[in-house]
Amino acid sequence: CGTNIAPAVGVNSPVSVPSDTVDIDWDTIGFGLVHTDHMYTMKCSLGGSFSKGELVPFGNIELSPCAGVLNYGQGLFEGLKAYRTEDDNILLFRPEENAKRMMMGAERMCMPSPSVDQFIQAVKATVLANERWIPPPGKGSLYIRPLLIGSGSVLGLAPAPEYTFLIYVSPVGNYFKEGLSPINLIIETEMHRATPGGTGSVKTIGNYAAVLKAQGAAKAEGYSDVLYLDSVHKKYLEEVSSCNIFIVKGNSISTPDIKGTILPGITRKSIIDVARDEGFQVEEREVTVDELLDADEVFCTGTAVVVSPVGSITYLGKSVSYGSHGVGLVSQQLYSSLTRLQMGLVDDKMGWIVKL
Ligand code: COI
DSSP states (O other), X not given: OOSOOOOTTSOSSOOOOOOSOOOOOXXXXXXXXXXXXXXXXXXXXXXXXXXXXXXXXXXXXXXXXXXXXXXXXXXXXXXXXXXXXXXXXXXEEOHHHHHHHHXXXXXXXXXOOOOHHHHHHHHHHHHHHXXXXXXXXTSOEEEEEXXXXXXXXXXXXXXXXXXXXXXEEEEEOOSSTTTTSOEEEEEESSOOSOOXXXXXXXXXXXXXXXXXXXXHHHHHTTOSEXXXXXXXXXXXXEEETTBEEEEEETTEEEEEOOSSSSOOOHHHHHXXXXXXXXXXXXXXXXXXXXXXXXXXXXXXXXXXXXXXXXXXXXXXXXXXXXXXGSOOHHHHHHHHHHHHHHTTOSOXXXXXXEEO
């Protein structure tokens, strides 16, 4: 903390980067945690600004039992990915968007946050320090998890006096066990993910704890995940536990608009632009359950899930299937366009790729 200017690479202490390859079966890797070599850490006091960060060996961190994050949930996270290309370049997808989203979330949660530049430099340093864990081209990606937590001690309800920004990484494959096969969702009618005026539009950790109960019940019944409705009318779509949702009808694609209760997904935003560029009419608006059940295709988007086709939706005991449980053509097309861009297989005319 204090007034020091962050060094150009955002790292205080250089680390020695092992160059040997890792022993992983890249063909079977899913979305599970793999411990890698290094993590990034940077601290700051309330009212101060982040300055020098450092790369340290990946491992446990020490926190007081009174830490703000443990007692009052003052915490945010982000998720982005690095890809290895055939010519051995490393590509990041829109890291600036994650940095800006973390700043917005920090403002809502009364936390200081790293600047956009500090965030991006820290991400780059962490990826490079863990380079050997980036899967080969086409076999997955390195998932990057930035965290911002109230690490200082506090007893009465108040912002923590100290904050820690951390980044760890893990190689990942597909998020859902279905892989790229369509997932089956159930609409939750009792519990809600977010409420107007709440924190649904920021990536605060409590939003994710809040969905575990419904998600667990859905999984126990064989569903892949839960789709939430708005808490006021209980008829407009919000999002799935870990991703945004889109419906397709003819040439028209619709997704719930961002109005405070929905996470402004970076993949969501990218898919809207890619779909418009490919001639689809895309609307961000209120989408009803009736429209969902009447759609030609449904798919989810997120950093972790990428573009995940939906095979069926169950609502109030009745199920609707899409495309005979096959991957819909529009979902397939948008998945392919986005991932080819992310993996550096096509020209980056959007200017979204950051090469390390
Ligand atoms: C992501 O897509 O990066 C997310 O943050 C979702 C997470 C629950 C895995």
